[in-house]
Amino acid sequence: MPAQPEPPVGCMPMTKLKVLEAVAVSHYFDVSRPFLQRVFTREPRRMLRAVDDVSFAIAPGTTFALVGESGCGKSTIARLAVGLYAATDGDILFENQPLSSARAQPALRRRMNMIFQDPYASLNPRWRVTDIVAEPIRAFKLATGSADIQARVGALLAQVSLTPRDGEKYPHEFSGGQRQRISIARALASEPDFLVCDEPTSALDVSVQAQILNLMRDLQQRLGLTYLFISHNLAVVRHMADRLGVMYLGRIVEQGPAEAIFRAPRHPYTRLLLDAIPDLEQVGRARTPVGGELPSPIAPPPGCAFHPRCPLANARCRVEKPAHTTAGDVQVACHAVAEGRDA
Amino acid sequence: MALLEVQDLTVEFPGRRGTLRALDKVSFNIEAGEILGVVGESGAGKSLTGAAIVGLLERPGRIAGGQVRFDGQRIDNLPPEPMRRLRGRRIGMIFQDPLTTLNPLYTIGRQLTETMQTHARLSDAEARTKAIGWLDRVGIPAAAHRIDAYPHEFSGGQRQRVVIALALCADPVLVIADEPTTALDVSIQAQIITLLKDLTRDHGTAVMLVTHDMGVIAETADRVAVMYAGRIAEIGPVAAVIRHPAHPYSDGLMASIPSLEHRVDRLRQIDGAMPRLDAIPNGCRFNPRCPRVFDRCRQEQPELLDAGATRAACWLHAHD
Numbered sequence A: 001m002p003a004q005p006e007p008p009v010g011c012m013p014m015t016k017l018k019v020l021e022a023v024a025v026s027h028y029f030d031v032s033r034p035f036l037q038r039v040f041t042r043e044p045r046r047m048l049r050a051v052d053d054v055s056f057a058i059a060p061g062t063t064f065a066l067v068g069e070s071g072c073g074k075s076t077i078a079r080l081a082v083g084l085y086a087a088t089d090g091d092i093l094f095e096n097q098p099l100s101s102a103r104a105q106p107a108l109r110r111r112m113n114m115i116f117q118d119p120y121a122s123l124n125p126r127w128r129v130t131d132i133v134a135e136p137i138r139a140f141k142l143a144t145g146s147a148d149i150q151a152r153v154g155a156l157l158a159q160v161s162l163t164p165r166d167g168e169k170y171p172h173e174f175s176g177g178q179r180q181r182i183s184i185a186r187a188l189a190s191e192p193d194f195l196v197c198d199e200p201t202s203a204l205d206v207s208v209q210a211q212i213l214n215l216m217r218d219l220q221q222r223l224g225l226t227y228l229f230i231s232h233n234l235a236v237v238r239h240m241a242d243r244l245g246v247m248y249l250g251r252i253v254e255q256g257p258a259e260a261i262f263r264a265p266r267h268p269y270t271r272l273l274l275d276a277i278p279d280l281e282q283v284g285r286a287r288t289p290v291g292g293e294l295p296s297p298i299a300p301p302p303g304c305a306f307h308p309r310c311p312l313a314n315a316r317c318r319v320e321k322p323a324h325t326t327a328g329d330v331q332v333a334c335h336a337v338a339e340g341r342d343a
Numbered sequence B: 001m002a003l004l005e006v007q008d009l010t011v012e013f014p015g016r017r018g019t020l021r022a023l024d025k026v027s028f029n030i031e032a033g034e035i036l037g038v039v040g041e042s043g044a045g046k047s048l049t050g051a052a053i054v055g056l057l058e059r060p061g062r063i064a065g066g067q068v069r070f071d072g073q074r075i076d077n078l079p080p081e082p083m084r085r086l087r088g089r090r091i092g093m094i095f096q097d098p099l100t101t102l103n104p105l106y107t108i109g110r111q112l113t114e115t116m117q118t119h120a121r122l123s124d125a126e127a128r129t130k131a132i133g134w135l136d137r138v139g140i141p142a143a144a145h146r147i148d149a150y151p152h153e154f155s156g157g158q159r160q161r162v163v164i165a166l167a168l169c170a171d172p173v174l175v176i177a178d179e180p181t182t183a184l185d186v187s188i189q190a191q192i193i194t195l196l197k198d199l200t201r202d203h204g205t206a207v208m209l210v211t212h213d214m215g216v217i218a219e220t221a222d223r224v225a226v227m228y229a230g231r232i233a234e235i236g237p238v239a240a241v242i243r244h245p246a247h248p249y250s251d252g253l254m255a256s257i258p259s260l261e262h263r264v265d266r267l268r269q270i271d272g273a274m275p276r277l278d279a280i281p282n283g284c285r286f287n288p289r290c291p292r293v294f295d296r297c298r299q300e301q302p303e304l305l306d307a308g309a310t311r312a313a314c315w316l317h318a319h320d
Helices: A035-041 A074-081 A099-104 A106-110 A129-139 A146-159 A164-168 A176-189 A206-223 A234-240 A258-263 A268-276 A315-319 A335-339 B046-053 B080-089 B108-119 B124-137 B156-168 B186-203 B214-220 B238-243 B248-255 B295-299
Strands: A020-030 A047-058 A063-067 A089-094 A112-115 A194-198 A226-231 A243-248 A251-257 A325-327 A330-332 B004-015 B018-030 B035-039 B062-070 B091-094 B174-178 B206-210 B223-228 B231-237 B305-307 B310-312
Touching: A020 A074, A047 A074, A047 A089, A047 A226, A047 A243, A047 A251, A063 A074, A063 A234, A074 A194, A074 A226, A089 A099, A106 A112, A112 A176, A129 A146, A129 A164, A129 A176, A146 A164, A146 A176, A176 A206, A206 A234, A206 B248, A226 A234, A234 A258, A243 A258, A243 A268, A251 A258, A251 A268, A268 B186, A315 A335, A325 A335, B004 B046, B018 B046, B018 B062, B018 B206, B018 B231, B035 B046, B035 B186, B035 B214, B046 B062, B046 B174, B046 B206, B080 B091, B080 B108, B091 B156, B108 B124, B108 B156, B124 B156, B156 B174, B156 B186, B174 B186, B186 B206, B186 B214, B206 B214, B214 B238, B223 B238, B223 B248, B231 B238, B231 B248
Parallel strands: A063 A226, A063 A243, A112 A194, A194 A226, B035 B206, B035 B223, B091 B174, B174 B206
Antiparallel strands: A020 A047, A020 A089, A243 A251, A251 A330, A325 A330, B004 B018, B004 B062, B223 B231, B231 B310, B305 B310
16 A cells, blocks of 8 residues: 555545545434335335435544434544444445455455544453453464563553553453553554544543543644544544534535634534533533424424424425535535525 | 432442442532533442432442432432432433333323422313423424324434423422433434423523533533542533643543534644553542643542632642
C-alpha cells in the first residue's frame, strides 16, 4: 500500500483521499416472527431498517463522528464499518476496496480495529492483560518469539500510560478508565490506521473521560489515526470531531464540518438535540422541552421520519422523503431547509 | 428548620478484612421547594447517601453515626414499619433502573392506584382518574388508553416516566431521585427535568437529585453538593460551584467536562482515580491528586470551611 500524501492546504477532504467511504449503505434486520407463525397468521415479513441509505467519507487522520439517540443506527454503522455486519445494500469501501471481502483479506483487516463502550464486558476476565494485548499481534503474526511479543506489549501499554508490569494483572484489578486504556492498547496492537470507537467514554466518569479523550487525541496526532467516533454525547463529539453526521432513525439528517454544524445547525432535529442538552453555561435556564418519542424503526413514519416531532413539518414532509441538499460543505435532508422555511 | 437535615451521617460496611467507612460525616440540609443536586464520580457515595436517608441500606451496611431529621423528626433510628409508611407517602423515590422498580406482573394503572390508595382514601374511580392525570403529566401519550398496559409494553424512557409518576402520585414532600434521567435520551431527559422543576415550583416539593451529570444539575438544582470518596468536598449555590468552584476537586471536575459552547485543544484532566474505600489516604482524601496540595493536606482532614459563596472542605480556605 503506498503512503497517503498529505492533503494540500485548502483542498476539500471529501474529493480524493478517504480511508473509509460508505456509499448508499443500508442494513436491515429481519425481525419477522418464525416462519410457521407467519404463515398461519398471514403476517408479512417485518424488516427493521437500522441503517437506511447512508453515505459518508472519512479523510485520513481525521475524526468523523456520528451522533443520535438510542436506536438511531449509529452502532450498526460502527459494525458495518469494520465488517462485523455485511451491508444489505450499498458499499463500504476501505481505501477504495470493498470491505465485504475483508474476511478474505487479513492485510486489510489488520488495518482497522474497534474500541467498545463497556470496558467491563470487552476484556476477557480470564486472560492476563499481556495476553489480551498480544492477541492481535499473534493473530496477524506481527512478531514471533515471546520476547519480541513481550516487548511490543510493553511498548503498547506504555503508549496508553500504563506500565509494562500491569501486563501481569487481570482486568478486574483495574478501574474503568484503566480498562479502557487496555482496550485502546489492544486496538492499537495490530498497528491499524483506522479505529472505530463506539461510545468509548460513556461508561466512564467525567474526570476519567477527559483522560481518555485526551489520550485518543494524542494518539491520533502521534500515529496519524483515523477515527469513526460514535457517541450520543454532543459535547464529547464537539470536542473530538472534525466532521459530524447527525442520525435519526437510520438516516443521516445532517452532515458536514463539525464547527459549521455546531455554529449554525440547520436540520430541526439537530437544533432540537443541541437545545435539549443541559449545559454548564446555562445555570437555571428555563426551557421548552420538545414533546414526542422516537418512533419505532420497524414502522417509521412515512415521508420525513422526523415530521411527527418537527415544528416545521407541513403536508409535503408527511409524504415525501427529503433528499440531501448541499449548502456550502453541509448536507441537510429537510424539505423546510430546502424550501427556505427554516428561517 | 429545614425539611431534611442530615448531620454527620456515617455509613459503614463491616467485613472480614475490617470495616469500610463508605460515608464519613456527611452533613447537609434541604429546604421545602428546593432542589439539592448531589454529584460525584461512581463510588463517591451519592447513591448511598440517598439510600441511608430512606433506610434502604443494603446489608451489611449500617448507619454508624450521625442523624437524619425529616420535618423535625428523627428518622435514622425508625423501626422498619414506620419507615416503610414514610417512604412512598411523604418521601418519594425514583431509582435509575426502571425495570427493577416496576412489577412486571401488574398493569401500570394497578401499580399507580395501589400506591395512591395505600396512602390516601380514594375510591377506585378517583384513583384511576388521578393515575391517568399523572401519566399525562409525565408525558405518556394516550394515557387513558395506556393505563391498562404492562411495563414491558412501554419503551425504556416511558417506563422511567411511569416510575416517576409512581414516586410522585402520593404527593410526597421530599423526592429522592437517584440518576432519574441517566438511562434516557436527551430529548426525553429535558422533559423529565422540566417536570421536576415544575413540581418543586407548584407543590413546594423538595428534591434530592443524585446524578453524575453536571449539566443536569446546572439546569435543575438550586444548590449542589460535590462528593468525593464518601465526603462532601464542596456545597453551595449551583452557579457559584460551577463558575467559581472553591475546592480543587470541583474545579478539576468542572474543567474536565467538554463544553458545547467552545472547543479546547485538551481537556483539563485530573490524573489518577478516586481512592478505594480500603485505601483512603491520610489527611484530605483528594491530596494525592490535588494540584495545590501542601503539607497540612497530607496530615489533617479538612472539614467544610467558608469559601466565599460556597463551603469547601479544603485547607486553602482555612484562616487560622
